[in-house]
Amino acid sequence: xxxxxxxxxxxxxxxxxxxxxxxxxxxxxxxxxxxxxxxxxxxxxxxxxxxxxxxxxxxxxxxxxxxxxxxxxxxxxxxxxxxxxxxxxxxxxxxxxxxxxxxxxxxxxxxxxxxxxxxxxxxxxxxxxxxxxxxxxxxxxxxxxxxxxxxxxxxxxxxxxxxxxxxxxxxxxxxxxxxxxxxxxxxxxxxxxxxxxxxxxxxxxxxxxxxxxxxxxxxxxxxxxxxxxxxxxxxxxxxxxxxxxxxxxxxxxxxxxxxxxxxxxxxxxxxxxxxxxxxxxxxxxxxxxxxxxxxxxxxxx
Numbered sequence: 001x002x003x004x005x006x007x008x009x010x011x012x013x014x015x016x017x018x019x020x021x022x023x024x025x026x027x028x029x030x031x032x033x034x035x036x037x038x039x040x041x042x043x044x045x046x047x048x049x050x051x052x053x054x055x056x057x058x059x060x061x062x063x064x065x066x067x068x069x070x071x072x073x074x075x076x077x078x079x080x081x082x083x084x085x086x087x088x089x090x091x092x093x094x095x096x097x098x099x100x101x102x103x104x105x106x107x108x109x110x111x112x113x114x115x116x117x118x119x120x121x122x123x124x125x126x127x128x129x130x131x132x133x134x135x136x137x138x139x140x141x142x143x144x145x146x147x148x149x150x151x152x153x154x155x156x157x158x159x160x161x162x163x164x165x166x167x168x169x170x171x172x173x174x175x176x177x178x179x180x181x182x183x184x185x186x187x188x189x190x191x192x193x194x195x196x197x198x199x200x201x202x203x204x205x206x207x208x209x210x211x212x213x214x215x216x217x218x219x220x221x222x223x224x225x226x227x228x229x230x231x232x233x234x235x236x237x238x239x240x241x242x243x244x245x246x247x248x249x250x251x252x253x254x255x256x257x258x259x260x261x262x263x264x265x266x267x268x269x270x271x272x273x274x275x276x277x278x279x280x281x282x283x284x285x286x287x288x289x290x291x292x293x294x295x296x297x298x299x300x301x
Contacts, residue, residue, distance in 0.1 A: 003033040003034070003035050004032060004033065004034045004035065004055045004056060004201065004204050004205075004208070005035055005037060005053070005054045005055045005056075006034050006035065006036045006037065006054065006055065006056050006057065006058075007036075007037055007038070007039040007044075007045040007048050007049070007054040007056070007057035007058075008036055008037070008038050008039065008045075008057070008058060009038075009039050009040075009041060009042040009044075009045045009057065009058070009059050010038065010039075010040065010041060010042075010114075011038065011234060011235070012087075012162065013162070013163040013164050013231075013235065013238075013243070013246050013247065013250070014083055014087035014162060014163065014188070014189070014250060014255060015058065015082075015083070015189065016219060016227060016231050016247060016250070016256075017082050017083075017212060017215045017216055017219050017256055018058055018082065018212075018215070019230070019231040019234055020215040020218060020219055020227070020230055020231065021208075021211045021212055021214070021215040022034070022036060023230050023231060023233075024215070024218070024230065026211035026212075026214050026215055027207070027208060027211045029211070030207035030208070030210050030211045031207055032204045032207040032208060032211075034208065037054065039054070039057065042059045042060065042063060042115065045057040045059055046059070046063055046067070046076065049076060049192070049193060049194055049197070050075075050076070050194065052197075055193065055197055055201055055204075056191055056192070056193045056197070056201070056205065056208070057191070057192060057193070058082065058189055058190065058191050058192070059189065059190075059192060060115075060117050060187070060188055060189060060270075061078040061187040061188075061189075061190055061192070061262075061267060061270060061289065061290070062116075062117050062120075062187075062270055062274060063076065063192065064076040064077055064078050064192055064284075064289045064290075065270070065271060065274065065280065065284050065289050066274070066279065066280060068284040068288060068289055069280040069281060069282050069284050072284075072288075075194040075195045075196060076192055076193070076194055076195075077192060077193070077194075077195055077198065077288075077289060077290060077291045078187075078190040078191065078192045078262070078289060078290050078291070079190060079191055079192070079193075079198070079205075079209070079260075079262065079290065079291040079292070079294050079295055080190050080191040080208070080209045080212055080260040080262075080294075080295060081187070081190050081257040081259070081260055081261060081262040081263065081266070082189045082190055082191075082212060082216065082256060082257055082260070083188040083189035083190075083255060083256060083257070084185055084186065084187060084188065084255075084256070084257040084262075084263055084266045085180075085181035085184070085185065085186055085188065085253060085254065085255045085266075086118070086121055086180035086181050086183065086186040086188060087162045087163065087180070087181065087188060087250065087255055088112065088118040088121075088122070088160055088161065088162050088180045089160070089161060089162065089163075089166045089176050089177075089178065089179055089180065090104075090158055090159070090160050090176070090177045090178035090180075091148065091151060091158065091159055091161065091165075091166050091169055091170075091174045091175065091176055091177060092151060092157060092158045092174065092175060092177045093151055093152065093154065093157070093173065093174060093175075094173065094174075094175055095175045096175065096177045099177040099178055100129075101125060101126055101129050101131060101178070102129060102130075102131055104126075104131070104136055104158065105131065105135070105136065106137070107136075107137065107157035107158050108137050108139065108155070108156045108157045108158075109136055109137060109138050109139065109156070109157065109158045109159070109160070110138075110139040110140075110142055110146075110147030110150060110151070110156045110158070110159040110160065111138055111139070111140055111147075111159075111160045112144060112160050112161065112162075113140060113141055113142060113143060114143060114144065116279075117188070117270075117273075118160060118162075118180070119160070119277075120273045120274055120276075120277040120279060121180060121183075121186060121269075121270070121273045122160060122180065123273075123276065123277055124272060124273035124276045124277065125180070125183060127276055139156065144159070144160075144161040144162065144165045145165060147159035147160075147161060148161055148165045148166075148168070148169045148174070151169065151174055152169060152172055152173065152174060158177065163246035163247075163249065163250060164235070164238045164242050164243060164245075164246040166246065166249070167242040167243070167245040167246040167249070168238070168239075168242050170245070171239075171241075171242060176249075179253060181253040181254075181255055182253075183269070184265070184269070185263050185265040185266035185269055186266055186269045186270055186273075187262075187263075187266040187267045187269070187270040188266075188270075190262065190290075191205070191208070191209075191212075193205070195291075198291060198294060202294065202297075205294060205298075206294060206297055206298035207298075209260050209294065209295055209298035209299065210298050210299065212260050213259060213260050213298075213299060216256055216257060216258065216259065216260065217258075219251070219256055220251070220256065220258065224244045224245070224247045224248030224251060225240075225244045227244075227247045227251070228240060228243040228244040228247050231243075231247075259299070260295050260298070260299065261292065261295055261296075261299075262290050262292055262295070264286055267286050267289070267290060268286075271283060271284070
């Protein structure tokens with residue numbers, strides 16, 4: 001078998017199951033050589049798949065959905081569910097028991113600028129709660145790290161971010177007010193590839209799915225400190241305690257799918273959020289965007 005070129009869009013703690021599979025040699029144990037390359041951003045990873053510079057990538061299932069909405073002939077398809085809840089959090093300067101999204105009205109609130117999906121999903125939650133997202137006092141052009149610092153220095157009241165920013169801010173006095181994962185299933189991360197490459201590299205991709213099944217099983221039960229030690233080489237700038245806190249929170253939220261089978265409810269939630277945000281006009285079918293057959297073949301049903 002030729003090595004598989006795997007693109008990660010960017011480095012993130014919530015991608016931990018992929019790093020576990022690599023660190024524990026689970027891909028190799030399934031007989032496939034995987035070479036991970038960091039694309040630098042999700043758009044670049046998609047471009048690499050379409051051009052053939054990469055065989056497979058992981059990213060939000062929003063990408064095949066978005067591209068198929070624009071062009072139904074787009075060949076990208078998602079498979080192997082990994083992150084099936086929303087990893088984003090809202091933090092504030094101190095504890096706020098009983099926080100509700102309606103409390104954001106009147107607060108200075110920093111939202112994520114690096115990637116679009118967290119705001120698409122949050123604005124959908126706000127609309128469902130009867131809140132006009134356009135009426136929030138919202139800072140939209142700062143990084144998560146900048147927004148976390150602004151919360152700590154009092155120039156923002158709240159910020160939307162993912163780990164380890166929340167754990168690092170907590171160590172300096174911030175508190176987590178809201179967990180987006182509590183809304184339920186949300187399709188955040190899976191493998192994806194072109195339909196042609198799924199056919200060409202089916203044996204290797206099925207081996208990778210089996211490796212991910214083992215990684216998901218392990219990460220669901222392992223002590224957070226052990227997960228942190230496993231992935232720590234990829235996060236050298238994050239203190240061990242903060243990394244363990246971040247991973248423990250995600251584990252407690254059941255962020256990661258229990259199996260690589262793709263839950264339709266997670267797909268439907270994401271599609272609804274994208275529609276309410278005006279990002280897609282149609283409703284690309286689950287079967288057009290997701291290849292469950294390869295997962296069934298890999299796992300035997």
